[in-house]
Amino acid sequence: MKSKRPRSHDRILRLLDAQTRALSAQEIFVALRERQQALGLATIYRALDALKLDGQLQVRTQAGESLYSRVTQPDRHHLTCLQCGRSVPLDRCPVRDLEQQLQQSHQFEVFYHTLEFFGRCKCCSAAASQDCAESS
Amino acid sequence: MKSKRPRSHDRILRLLDAQTRALSAQEIFVALRERQQALGLATIYRALDALKLDGQLQVRTQAGESLYSRVTQPDRHHLTCLQCGRSVPLDRCPVRDLEQQLQQSHQFEVFYHTLEFFGRCKCCSAAASQDCAESS
DNA sequence: GTTATTGCAAACAATTTGCACCCAC
DNA sequence: GTGGGTGCAAATTGTTTGCAATAAC
Numbered sequence: 001m002k003s004k005r006p007r008s009h010d011r012i013l014r015l016l017d018a019q020t021r022a023l024s025a026q027e028i029f030v031a032l033r034e035r036q037q038a039l040g041l042a043t044i045y046r047a048l049d050a051l052k053l054d055g056q057l058q059v060r061t062q063a064g065e066s067l068y069s070r071v072t073q074p075d076r077h078h079l080t081c082l083q084c085g086r087s088v089p090l091d092r093c094p095v096r097d098l099e100q101q102l103q104q105s106h107q108f109e110v111f112y113h114t115l116e117f118f119g120r121c122k123c124c125s126a127a128a129s130q131d132c133a134e135s136s
Numbered sequence: 137m138k139s140k141r142p143r144s145h146d147r148i149l150r151l152l153d154a155q156t157r158a159l160s161a162q163e164i165f166v167a168l169r170e171r172q173q174a175l176g177l178a179t180i181y182r183a184l185d186a187l188k189l190d191g192q193l194q195v196r197t198q199a200g201e202s203l204y205s206r207v208t209q210p211d212r213h214h215l216t217c218l219q220c221g222r223s224v225p226l227d228r229c230p231v232r233d234l235e236q237q238l239q240q241s242h243q244f245e246v247f248y249h250t251l252e253f254f255g256r257c258k259c260c261s262a263a264a265s266q267d268c269a270e271s272s
Numbered sequence: 273g274t275t276a277t278t279g280c281a282a283a284c285a286a287t288t289t290g291c292a293c294c295c296a297c
Numbered sequence: 298g299t300g301g302g303t304g305c306a307a308a309t310t311g312t313t314t315g316c317a318a319t320a321a322c
Contacts, residue, residue, distance in 0.1 A: 116249060117248075119248070142302055179304070
C-alpha cells in the first residue's frame with residue numbers, strides 16, 4: 001500500500017520534512033510551485049488545517065502569520081525581541097518532563113507544545129535599536 | 137504629577153487591570169465603550185502595540201486573534217485542544233526558573249513568556265468530538 | 273457514477289495606514 | 298502654533314468559503 005492521503009498532504013509533508021525551520025502558508029505555496037508541485041493557496045490552508053488536527057503539524061504564530069513545521073522535528077523554542085523582532089532559538093527544552101505529567105493529570109493527549117520568551121535583546125536594550133532593527 | 141501617558145494607554149491598562157483573563161482588541165473596544173471610555177479601534181491597536189513594546193502587556197495568539205493581558209498578571213499557561221479549541225488553564229508555571237537563567241546567559245531582558253500545550257482533550261479523543269465541539 | 277480533492281475567485285476578519293481634526297502645552 | 302494623540306475610513310494581509318471542475322476509486 002502506498003499513500004492513502006490526498007496529494008496535497010503528501011506534498012506538504014514532504015516539503016516540511018526537508019525543512020529546518022517552520023514555514024508560513026505563503027512560503028509553502030511558493031516552495032511547492034518551485035518544485036513543480038504547485039497547489040492553490042486554499043488547498044494548502046485546508047491541508048494544513050487537516051494535518052494540524054491530525055497532530056502531524058505544529059503551529060507557531062509570529063508577526064500575524066502562522067508558521068508550520070512537522071511535529072517529528074520539534075520546533076525549537078525562542079527568545080523573541082519585541083522591539084527588533086529578531087528571535088534566537090534555544091537549544092534545550094525544559095518542559096519535556098512536564099508534558100508527561102500533564103498527559104496523566106489532565107488526561108490530555110499532548111501533540112506538541114510551544115514555549116517562547118519575549119522581551120528586549122541586548123542590542124535593543126543598549127541602543128535605541130537603530131543598528132538592529134532590520135534582520136529577522 | 138499625574139500621568140504622562142496618553143489617555144488611551146491609561147484606559148486600556150485600567151481595563152486590563154480589572155480583568156482576570158486576556159482580552160482581544162475587539163473585546164477591549166466593546167468594554168471601553170460600555171465604560172463610557174470609547175476609543176477608536178485604530179487607537180486601541182496603536183496603544184496596544186506601544187504598550188507591548190514597552191513590556192507592559194503580553195500577547196497570546198488564539199484562533200487568529202491576539203489576546204492581551206497585563207504582564208503584572210501573568211497569563212496562565214494552557215492546554216489547548218486542536219479539535220474543539222477549548223483550552224484549560226494550568227495553575228503552575230514550570231519555567232520561571234529557566235527565565236532567570238536565560239536573562240543571564242543570553243543577555244536578554246525577558247518581559248514574559250508563553251507556554252502552551254496542544255493536542256486532544258479527553259472528550260475529543262474519546263468521541264468524534266460531537267458533544268464537545270462548541271464551548272470555548 | 274459517486275465521492276473526495278482541488279482551484280479560483282469572492283468573502284471575511286484582524287490589523288494597519290493615511291489623513292484630517294483636535295487638544296494640550 | 299506646534300506636536301502628539303485620536304477617529305474615521307480605506308487599504309492590506311492572512312485566512313476561509315462557495316462552487317464548479319477534476320481526479321480517485
